[in-house]
Amino acid sequence: MSQPYHSITRYLNFPNLDQYQWWQQAGPTLSKLLSTANYPIDQQYQYLLLLGLHIIPMLGPYPSSQRPGLYKSPIGGIGTLEFSQNFTKDRNTVRMGFEPVHYTATTGQDECNQLIMNEALTTFKRVGATIDLSLYHSLVSALTLSDAELNILREKDELKKQPTKSQHVLGIDMKGGDVLVKVYIYPQLKAISRQVPVSETIFSALDKVDGGKLGESRCLSTLKEFIADKTVNPATTPVTFLACDLLEPSQARFKVYLAEFQFDFETLSRNWTLGGRLNDPETMRGLELLQELWTAFDLPQGLREPPKPGDSPARLPFLYNFELQSGRKSPKPKVYFPLADVNDRDIANVLAAFFERHECAELAKSYAENLVEYFPGVDLAESVTLHAWLSFSYSEKTGPYMTVYYQWPDSFNQSHLTAARL
Secondary structure, three states, rough: OHHHHHHHHHHOOOOHHHHHHHHHHHHHHHHHHHHOOOOOHHHHHHHHHHHHHHHHHOOOOOOOOOOOOOOOOOOOOOOOOOEEEEEEOOOEEEEEEEEEEOOOOHHHOOOOOOOOOOHHHHHHHOOOOOOHHEEEHHHHHHOOOOEEEEEEEHHOOOHHOOOOOOEOOOOOEEEEOEEEEEEEEEHHHHHHOOOOOHHHHHHHHHHHHHHHHHHHHHHHHHHHHHHHHHOOOOOOOOOEEEEEEEEOOOOOOOEEEEEEEEEEEHHHHHHHHHOOOOHHHHHHHHHHHHHHHHHHOOOOOOOOOOOOOOOHHOOOEEEEEEEEEOOOOOOOEEEEOOOOOOOOOHHHHHHHHHHHOOHHHHHHHHHHHHHHOOOOOOOOOOOOOOOOEEEEEEEEOEEEEEEEEEEOOOOOHHHHOOOOOO
């Protein structure tokens, strides 16, 4: 047990058993992540207190197999919380993804869990996070359900067909003592109520961002051209959700997410380059490194059917996001490998070998050892639960940029892993 976690635990009192269980599960893991990432000791205490005092009270009931009727979140760690790490050749940083949840999301009074988000964002404003809410207020009305649209879905009995009903979740980057907040918005239910494609719903909202500057940019039009290309089948390469920094609109990055159910390198290459529309040296160098990971993981190839509730996480698709920003000429690609149901030692070996080849020798030596510290008692040779996803992007400035998304080994909700990668 790390010293910051131990010290804080002595003086934290929680108002109920749920919050105590969240702290006992998540606190030690976050503490070890911060420590192995060499965060200064004051920041370790700072971020642990952020978790214990401010985030845990918003996580809702603690998940367990004895409570199967709880609200289902698309977060992949456990219940409504997920930890991840960003890796570059220079440093690694720690992230949290979570969905603020109120108990009324389980009881049915707020079955799409919409009402607590304003309270959550106000909390971040109060603790001094770097956050601007103008984008949230404009996008939430464009991409999430209104009361009238919710009633339409209820009348048509559509909500019961949905494995998750989440409208939005949050991502927290912990850097330099600051807190940077992202929102991830899921417009599927909005699109169903309006009987329009998800892609149309997202692009219509983006057209209006930053006074229309994003919509006028070549960056957004290039992505639209690819999605409209006749070689891109919306059934196997659907647009799924949107994320953005909660910053002033001209500074914010917007990420449009696609799922891909066809597993082969030709399709991966097509998506990474947007069908050849991205062919600059940086993109092509990233593709070379991406092929290394594709070969090393050796995932089963072929077409996967979209997963249904209760399906194995082995059926999850690849994910891609394309980063857009006002004034930028072209989108920046990122790909997510679905690694649920892949042996954790094999994953650790692939990552260590990749880090060794690409100027991260120290990280290569310590990755597997650190993994056991995060999840003590787990036998990596037998485990297939710790790594949910691995994302990869590339820039000439930072080199390979990778994020590993973790789930706890006793996570009960593996079958609900969906497209919530932060």
